[in-house]
Amino acid sequence: PTLALVAPAIFVGGDPLAGVPLDRALRFAWFRFLISQDGPGLNLVRGSVRRQLAAIEEGRTYANLSEDVRRAYARPTKAEGWDEGLLQSFRAGSFADASERLRREVPNALAPAKTKVVVVVGKNDRTTPPALSEALRDVLIECGVEDVRYELMPTASHLPMEEEAGGVRETFEALV
Known part of the structure; x- marks a missing residue:
């Protein structure tokens, strides 16, 4: 998955x-x-x-x-x-600290299923800045998810799937 x-x-x-x-x-x-x-x-x-x-x-x-x-x-x-x-x-x-819940639930949900995770974020995103996504990536790795990819779309902001559709598509295609 x-x-x-x-x-x-x-x-x-x-x-x-x-x-x-x-x-x-x-x-x-x-x-x-x-x-x-x-x-x-x-x-x-x-x-x-x-x-x-x-x-x-x-x-x-x-x-x-x-x-x-x-x-x-x-x-x-x-x-x-x-x-x-x-x-x-x-x-x-959406606006609460999810850290404790992630640390509690991820090891039992994602890690044993060998779930691949890709986090895609626009470099210019001011709504959910890249630092938030980097922290999420780090927590997922901490929780035992072995295949976590972080993709920073260099010209995108908050809508990378539209602003850099080709790059996002390539990222997703590489996973399957």
Whole structure:
């Protein structure tokens, strides 16, 4: 089996807010509070996605994406309950330290199955910086996963599968 993690937002050790300026840390705390509330959480998710979609459509974010890819980003928002699903995803631990859980569960899940893991991240990713993915790679190796590959896509940011599709495809093809 193979597990591919692309731009994984998984914090594994230490305080994810260490070194973050106070104003950003306070905004993050406020964000965590809001997503814990049903009404405000849904409004936050909807507003955030609307702003992100507008930035993609206007070419302010990921300017080199094709029209087909840009339209594909809006497609999930057409599904009923998309906002509730995204809110639940945020609540499920996207912003918590996963280090202890990984160390507890990985040795029993991935290592015995001889699972190959590839971690793919864009060098210019500011959303989930390469240092987070490097730490995740190190924890997976610590936990006994023997085949862990780390691929840094040199010209990509947070969407390496679109921004460097050829390089990501080659990485995946090399695993199978």
